Amino acid sequence: MAVALSPDQELATKAFLDALSDAGASCVSRATAIKFLLARKFDVARAHALWRQHEATRRREGLTKFEPFEDPLKTELATGKFTILPTRDATGAAIAVFTANKHFPTQTTHQTTLQGVVYQLDVALQSLETQRAGLVFIYDMTDSKYTNFDYELSQKILTMLKCAAVSSVQ
Numbered sequence: 001m002a003v004a005l006s007p008d009q010e011l012a013t014k015a016f017l018d019a020l021s022d023a024g025a026s027c028v029s030r031a032t033a034i035k036f037l038l039a040r041k042f043d044v045a046r047a048h049a050l051w052r053q054h055e056a057t058r059r060r061e062g063l064t065k066f067e068p069f070e071d072p073l074k075t076e077l078a079t080g081k082f083t084i085l086p087t088r089d090a091t092g093a094a095i096a097v098f099t100a101n102k103h104f105p106t107q108t109t110h111q112t113t114l115q116g117v118v119y120q121l122d123v124a125l126q127s128l129e130t131q132r133a134g135l136v137f138i139y140d141m142t143d144s145k146y147t148n149f150d151y152e153l154s155q156k157i158l159t160m161l162k163c164a165a166v167s168s169v170q
Contacts, residue, residue, distance in 0.1 A: 003031075003034050003128060012037055012047075013033050013034060013037060016033045016036070017033050019044065019048050020033070020051065023048075025051075025055075028051075034131070035125060035131055036048075036050050036051050038131050038132060039131075057159070058118075061110075061111065061114055061156065062111045062115075066119045066122075072108065073115050073116060076112045076115065076116040077120075079102050079103075080099070080102060081099050081102035082097070082116055082120055083096070084096050084120055088129075091134075092129060093130070093133045093134040093136050094124050094127070094130040094133070094134075094135045094136070095135075095136045095138065096120070096121065096137045096138065098117065098137070098138070098140065098157065099140045100139065100142075100144040100148050101140075101141075101142065101144040101145070101148050103150065103153075104147065104148065105150040110150075110152065110153050114157070114160065117157060117160075118160070121135070137161060
C-alpha cells in the first residue's frame with residue numbers, strides 16, 4: 001500500500017534517498033525511507049543518522065540475514081518468548097512482549113534471540129499503522145527465575161531499540 005505524503009514529506013523522502021545514494025546505499029526502498037522519516041518526523045538529517053545507527057547495529061550484532069524456517073531461528077521463534085500481540089494500546093501502538101521466564105540463556109545465543117526479536121519487529125513495522133502510532137515494548141519478568149535472566153542480552157535489546165535496529169523485511 002502506497003503511503004500518501006504531503007508535498008513537504010515527498011521532498012524529505014527524496015532528500016533522504018538522495019543522501020543515502022550519495023553515501024553509497026542506493027538500494028534502500030522508498031518504503032524503508034518513509035519508515036525512518038516517520039520515526040524522526042520527516043527530519044532528513046535525524047532520519048539519516050538513525051539509518052546509520054540502525055545499519056551499524058545490525059552489522060555488529062549479526063542481524064543481516066534471517067532464515068525463519070531453519071534452525072536455530074525456527075526453534076527460537078517457536079519458544080514464544082517474544083511476540084507481537086494481536087491488539088493495540090489506546091493510542092494505536094502495537095504491543096510487543098518479551099517473556100523472560102521463557103528465556104534460558106544456556107539454550108540459545110544472544111544472536112539467535114536478537115534475530116527472533118528483530119525478525120518479528122521487522123514484520124510488525126511493515127504495518128503503516130505501527131509506523132505511525134509506534135510500538136510499546138514490554139519486558140515481562142513475571143515468574144522469572146535467576147536462570148532466566150541475561151543482563152547482557154537485556155542491554156543488547158535496549159540498545160537495539162534505542163538505535164532503532166528494526167526496519168523492514170526485504
